[in-house]
Amino acid sequence: MDEIFMRRALELATLGRGHVSPNPLVGCVIVHEGVIIGEGWHKKYGEAHAEVNAVRDVTDKMLLSHSTVYVTLEPCSHFGKTPPCADMLIAEKVKKVVIANLDSNPLVAGRGMKKLQAAGIEVITDVLSDEGRELNRRFFTFMERQQPYMILKWAETADGFVARENFDSKWISNELSRQWVHRWRTEEDAVLVGIRTAQHDNPRLNVRSWTGRDPIRIVIDRFLKLNPTLHLFDGTQRTICYNTVRSEERPNLSFVKLPAEDFLQALVTDLYHRKIQSVIIEGGAQTLQLFIDQGLWDEARVFTAPVTFGKGISAPRMNAKLIEQHKIQSDTLKIFRP
Ligand code: AOF
Numbered sequence: 001m002d003e004i005f006m007r008r009a010l011e012l013a014t015l016g017r018g019h020v021s022p023n024p025l026v027g028c029v030i031v032h033e034g035v036i037i038g039e040g041w042h043k044k045y046g047e048a049h050a051e052v053n054a055v056r057d058v059t060d061k062m063l064l065s066h067s068t069v070y071v072t073l074e075p076c077s078h079f080g081k082t083p084p085c086a087d088m089l090i091a092e093k094v095k096k097v098v099i100a101n102l103d104s105n106p107l108v109a110g111r112g113m114k115k116l117q118a119a120g121i122e123v124i125t126d127v128l129s130d131e132g133r134e135l136n137r138r139f140f141t142f143m144e145r146q147q148p149y150m151i152l153k154w155a156e157t158a159d160g161f162v163a164r165e166n167f168d169s170k171w172i173s174n175e176l177s178r179q180w181v182h183r184w185r186t187e188e189d190a191v192l193v194g195i196r197t198a199q200h201d202n203p204r205l206n207v208r209s210w211t212g213r214d215p216i217r218i219v220i221d222r223f224l225k226l227n228p229t230l231h232l233f234d235g236t237q238r239t240i241c242y243n244t245v246r247s248e249e250r251p252n253l254s255f256v257k258l259p260a261e262d263f264l265q266a267l268v269t270d271l272y273h274r275k276i277q278s279v280i281i282e283g284g285a286q287t288l289q290l291f292i293d294q295g296l297w298d299e300a301r302v303f304t305a306p307v308t309f310g311k312g313i314s315a316p317r318m319n320a321k322l323i324e325q326h327k328i329q330s331d332t333l334k335i336f337r338p
């Protein structure tokens with residue numbers, strides 16, 4: 001039974017996708033004598049936590065003292081943007097709390113659970129913990145490794161090329177695959193490209209064929225060679241240009257100087273300090289390969305289209321494990337992990 005209710009809580013948690021970062025996705029169900037009497041999830045960054053929304057959803061508050069709370073993440077113990085959920089559950093005198101994952105946020109990290117136990121509430125942890133870790137892989141990576149969750153994305157031909165030598169081949173994947181990419185942009189905090197992609201494709205890196213918020217744009221331009229008239233610099237969307245020359249703030253556009261040595265590591269650390277929890281790297285091949293070679297990636301999403309170029313710029317190479325495969329009309333999408 002615990003797993004059934006936790007599965008529902010995990011499902012509710014996903015409804016916050018694209019709205020809660022850098023907070024985790026959290027869902028909560030409250031069960032009285034085998035019946036769900038309240039449901040909630042963390043809907044928006046800075047707003048009420050899942051437990052608060054679930055308790056609000058309960059009509060007869062008298063039932064709470066005989067109820068079990070299923071929550072995908074350990075209830076918080078700190079005053080953040082909202083007061084501690086653990087205190088609220090104690091005040092409501094709930095009987096039992098079942099948790100999928102403990103919170104890796106150093107402000108919480110087990111304290112929420114201890115608070116509940118000290119108040120005499122029974123606590124069970126690690127129910128569907130693998131599913132919970134997977135759901136919040138961005139949050140856990142960010143908290144535990146102090147760097148964003150890095151997703152690589154590219155489209156390659158059947159014979160393994162991502163572009164022609166003269167870069168005149170902008171589209172390899174089909175329109176539906178490209179729509180998937182727009183959805184992904186709404187789900188991650190930032191999109192990153194290297195200098196060659198910025199130059200040759202002049203991308204906008206916004207969300208057009210899906211609904212949701214635009215990601216922060218990140219471009220690597222070590223020597224500030226890029227043309228300032230590119231879409232990336234138009235100030236319509238928060239943009240960060242990492243370089244080795246100078247730092248400068250403009251409206252919606254930050255130039256950030258990093259040391260030439262350990263440039264990529266400095267870049268991910270800077271993203272961490274800016275609370276950017278996940279990044280999707282959209283190219284080009286050279287930039288993708290740099291992140292792969294430094295071991296700075298957590299997931300790769302590769303489209304393969306049924307076309308051949310014969311020659312061109314080769315797709316990145318990596319040591320990876322295939323974990324998922326989808327057919328998107330004529331394209332194949334493969335998802336890998338290191
Ligand atoms: C919970 N339930 O639904 C979430 C939690 O600034 P705040 O107050 O929103 O706190 C953010 C932190 O609280 C976040 O980093 C994580 O540790 C925890 N998130 N905790 O009990 C929730 N979203």
Ligand code: ZN
Pocket residue numbers: 049050075076077083084085086
């Ligand atoms: Zn909380």
